[in-house]
Amino acid sequence: MVRVQDDLFAAVNAEWLEQAEIPADKPRISAFDELVLQNEKNLTEDLKNLSVNLPVDNAELLETIKFYNKAGNWERRNQADFTAVKAELDKVLRLTDFKDFLSALTDLVFHSQAPLPFSFGVEPDMKDAVHHALGFTGPGLILPDTTYYADEHPRKDELLDFWAKNSAEILVAFGIENAERIASDAVKFDALLVPSANTSEEWAKYAELYNPVSTDNFVNGLSTVDFEPFIENLVGTRPEKIIVFENRFYDHFNLLVNEENWQLIKAWMLTKTARKATSFLTEDLRILGSAYNRFLSNVKEPRSQEKHQLDLTESYFSQVIGIFYGKKYFGETAKEDVKRMVSAMIKVYQERLRANTWLSQATAEKAIEKLDAITPFIGFPDKLPEIYKKLKVTDGSLYEDAVKFDEILTARHYEKFAEEVDKTLWHMPAHMVNAYYSPDSNTIVFPAAILQAPFYSLEQSSSQNYGGIGAVIAHEISHAFDNNGAQFDKYGNLNKWWLEEDYSAFEKKQEEMIALFEGVETEAGPANGKLIVSENIADQGGITAALTAAKNESDVDLVSFFSQWAAIWRMKASLEFQQMLLSMDVHAPAKLRANIPPTNLEEFYEAFDIKPEDKMYRAPENRVKIW
Structure with a gap:
């Protein structure tokens, strides 16, 4: 029998770990996933x-x-003749050379399913969060991240081979000749992209990716494509700057996207277009189209037709379903109680900032100002985005509706450039079991679906609720002061508001957090401390603030608090899925999330009488304290 003193995660979750089974159509099961499964059942019944x-x-x-x-x-x-899909594939096939491709760029963005070998996106400007900016990145890779392309990676060849073979089968199904060569050429173009793509570590430090380039320099520097008219066609004006988020891709663009590589690019576009279409067609094709992702994560079965039906509907009508869900399943009593907990968390943070010993008073006051400016959204949005009024189902096929919807959503995406940022928009639907902090709007969002047991329940004690949703709430607040969020001010602008010496002290704290997790062994391999540092800072801040709040309640029970903390991180997953998360997920592996943060808190040692000889013991001088 595992003791809490040796392994909190394993001891608290022992019965669950023994009995829980990973669903055949998923790569994992967790406390989050259990709620997702229940939501799927409820929503399926509701929609029926x-x-x-x-x-x-x-x-x-x-x-x-x-x-x-x-x-x-x-x-x-199952009776579809693929006419609509072939029409989309023909838009790529009839591009006979690179010159044709260049002349068709705008049409390809707004009126085709084909991806481009580069990407422009409209997002809030990090330096001016009231307005939008146009960002520029590469097109993404076939494998999960750059580490999978290392020659020593054990799955590199088998995954690329599977993807190519699977893609060729899909192309053949649509009547494409030379399918094997086309799929092989797509993989060759992907290989050219790898050296210029951001690593997962680089993406994780998103505040450092902001690289504004004047539009003059941008259009003059990228000489193989005439971006001058294209950019204006996208957003209806000529921006003063383009934000480059993948510097190596920008630097190597002319060597990647050019006439010499055109046949590889065309094959890549054709293959991606075909793969995307499979979700909307016959049963055989939707199973074929999802085979690669199942192979990647060792998922045994495809989604059932019923679940797939729900998945597709959510992909276009997520906020509509979310508001329906919130109104039906989330009560006002729970909403008011969670509001109270959010207020309590913010108050705790204020007190902790005032008592902070490593920050100057000036920086602490600025931090409190930012804290006071955080806007919480709880349950579900007050309004539905106007774009949903434009999504009208036609008499055409499912695929034709999806193509039409994509065109409407793409047009809306680029229209936003001319508008001020709407900071009230939710970036998650209410039925999603998750929560987030948005640095550009300084908001924290808690969808209704996560406000359930084991995270939260009116039936649970206050200590259980603080060990669950309280820690999640404080986790999201902590993101305002993690290595990324700390660089944004109270208005959501990327703006160094710290005194220099304070930020240097904070960077040392970050290094301590990196070292705490770096190389810690898991079933799937060693943890990457740099990749997961922001979430670990938030986890530590979350559990610390939630603990303080729990102690302020009359019925405080620290054993229940820490046990609930461990319970919300319970998870079982395929080894392949765990390995993928280790390489690209900014969150620590579930067991480490459960076990490491408590070891930095004295109350944990008191609650379970943990001694130096116990495995969960961490010497006081090695305990990391930030917030």
Whole structure:
């Protein structure tokens, strides 16, 4: 029997770990996933009921149900002749040379399913969060991240071979000649991209990726493509600057996207277009199209038709479903209680900042100002984005509707450039079991779906709720002061508001957190301390603040608090999925999230009478304290 003193995660979750089974259509099961599974059941039943009793008084929900029913009409899907897909593939096939490609760029963005070998996106400007900026990146890679392309990676060859073979089968299904060569050429172009792509560590330090380039320098420097008219076609004006987020891709652009590589680029575009289409077609093709992702994570079975139907509907109508979910499943009593907990967490943070011993008073006061400016959103949004009024289901095929919706959403994406940022928009639907902090709007968002046991329940004690959702709330608040969030001011602008000596002290604290996790062994391999530092800072801040709040309650029970903390991180996953997360996920492996943060808190040692000879013991001089 495992003792808490030796392994908190294993001791608290022993019965669950023994009994829990990973669903055949998923790579893992966790406390989060258990809620997801329940939500899938509830929403499937709800949407089926709405299909019988159509919500005629709710136009957006009615379109959602129409799309849901079309996605589940397998008789019609299995009779598809692929005419619409072939029309999309033809848009790529008829580009005979690089000159054709250049002349078709704008049409390819707004009126095709084909991806480009580069990407422009409209996002809030990190230095001016009221306005949008146009960002520039590479197109992404086939494998999960750059580490998978190392010659010594054990899965590099088998994954690329599987992807190429699987892609060729898909191309053949659409009547494409020379399918094997085309899929092989797509892999060759992907290989050219690897040296210029950001690593997962680089993406994780997103505040450092902001590299504004004047539009003059941008269009003059990237000489193989005439970006002058293209950029104006995208956003309707000529921006003063372009934000480059992948510097190596920008530096090597002319060597990658050029006439010499055109046949490889064309093959890559064609293959990606074909792969994307499979989700909306026959049963055989949707199973074929998802085979690579299953192989990547060792998932035994494809999603059932019923779950796939829900997945597709969520992909286009997520906020509509989210608001429906929030109104049905999230009560006002719970909302008010969570609001109270958020206020308590913020108050605790204020007190901890005032008592902080390594920050100057001036910086601490600025931090408190930022803290006071945080806006919490709880449950579900007050309004639905206007774009949903434009998503109308037609008499055409499911794929044709998806193509039409993509065109509408793409146009809307670039339209935003001319508008001020709407900081009230939610970036997660209410039925998603998650939460987030947005640095550009200084908001914390807690969707209704995570406000359930084991994270939160009116039936749980205050200590259990603080060990669950309280720690999650404080975790999101802590992101305002992690290695990325700390560089944004209270208005959401990338702006160094710290005194220089304070930030230097903070960087030393970051190094301590990196060292605490660096190389710690897991079932899937050693942890990467640099990749996961921001989430670890937030985890440590979260559990520390939640603990303080729990101690302020009359019914405090620290054993329950730490046990609940360990329970919310329970997880079992395939080895392949764990390895993928180790290489690219900014969160620490679940067991480390459960076990390491408590060891930095004196109350943990008191609650479980942990001694120096116990495995969970950490010497006081090695305990990391930031917030």
